[in-house]
Amino acid sequence: MSTSEEVYAASALDPVETQRLVTEEPAAGAQGSDTGVFDQSTVDRAQAIIARYPQSRSALLPMLHLVQSVEGYVSQAGITFCADQLDLAKAEVSAVATFYTMYKRRPCGEHLVSVCTNTLCAALGGDAIFSKLKEHLDVGHEETAGEPGSPGSITLEHAECLAACDLGPVLQVNYEFYDNQTPEGALDLVKSLQAGEKPHPTRGAPLTDFRQAELQLAGFFEGRDADLDGPSAAPETVRGAKIAADRGWTAPAMPEHAEFPPLPEKK
Ligand code: FES
Numbered sequence: 001m002s003t004s005e006e007v008y009a010a011s012a013l014d015p016v017e018t019q020r021l022v023t024e025e026p027a028a029g030a031q032g033s034d035t036g037v038f039d040q041s042t043v044d045r046a047q048a049i050i051a052r053y054p055q056s057r058s059a060l061l062p063m064l065h066l067v068q069s070v071e072g073y074v075s076q077a078g079i080t081f082c083a084d085q086l087d088l089a090k091a092e093v094s095a096v097a098t099f100y101t102m103y104k105r106r107p108c109g110e111h112l113v114s115v116c117t118n119t120l121c122a123a124l125g126g127d128a129i130f131s132k133l134k135e136h137l138d139v140g141h142e143e144t145a146g147e148p149g150s151p152g153s154i155t156l157e158h159a160e161c162l163a164a165c166d167l168g169p170v171l172q173v174n175y176e177f178y179d180n181q182t183p184e185g186a187l188d189l190v191k192s193l194q195a196g197e198k199p200h201p202t203r204g205a206p207l208t209d210f211r212q213a214e215l216q217l218a219g220f221f222e223g224r225d226a227d228l229d230g231p232s233a234a235p236e237t238v239r240g241a242k243i244a245a246d247r248g249w250t251a252p253a254m255p256e257h258a259e260f261p262p263l264p265e266k267k
Pocket of ligand 1: 116117118119120121122160162163164165166168169170
């Protein structure tokens, strides 16, 4: 079995899609595989990410967010950049990039709008919200209205459960929450984004744009420390914890003899 085949088998991915990312020509609107798009500051950030981990390959997930902060998606160049920085095969990087839905295969808009259409939100109106936005933007799942990255451009996607079922139906813009949505409210929100406005999320930090959010997911918060401290939990979210506290309920303590294996030497 070749290295690539082993990667495919181990990752349970679609090998056709993974191979496409490794070998195929970039999609329309995408950049080539020239890593020159990643300047010295990106290289410095990549090295800072690697320094956080005992083993370099553990840095791959934030590294993929870093390349998305530059190009708005994981391009062929992004895959090559990550592979070079981490001394991995491009197939290994592609296997990871195609496994997680937060890594985008085509350039995203200024904003990424993720509508939860999982069971509970769908039943509460998530499907109707997605249909309304789809009709307004004239795009489908993972498609972008407007030139990707340009002001007011919007990428629309279905999302699986966003872990806010108590506040459904919910959507996210660049992973910030907008709770208890309606089709009309969601449409107003998207129109505001297209007009260059940044309505404050229901909770959490103020809205930025997709690429800035990706930089934060890579662990870089330049100039934003002061405004990242918004409340992230709604009263509904902590109601169970409050009831437990009122009644004196606690979780069992960790066993005293619990031990973790030593970390291996960094390679
Ligand atoms: S089903 Fe939408 S947040 Fe859980």
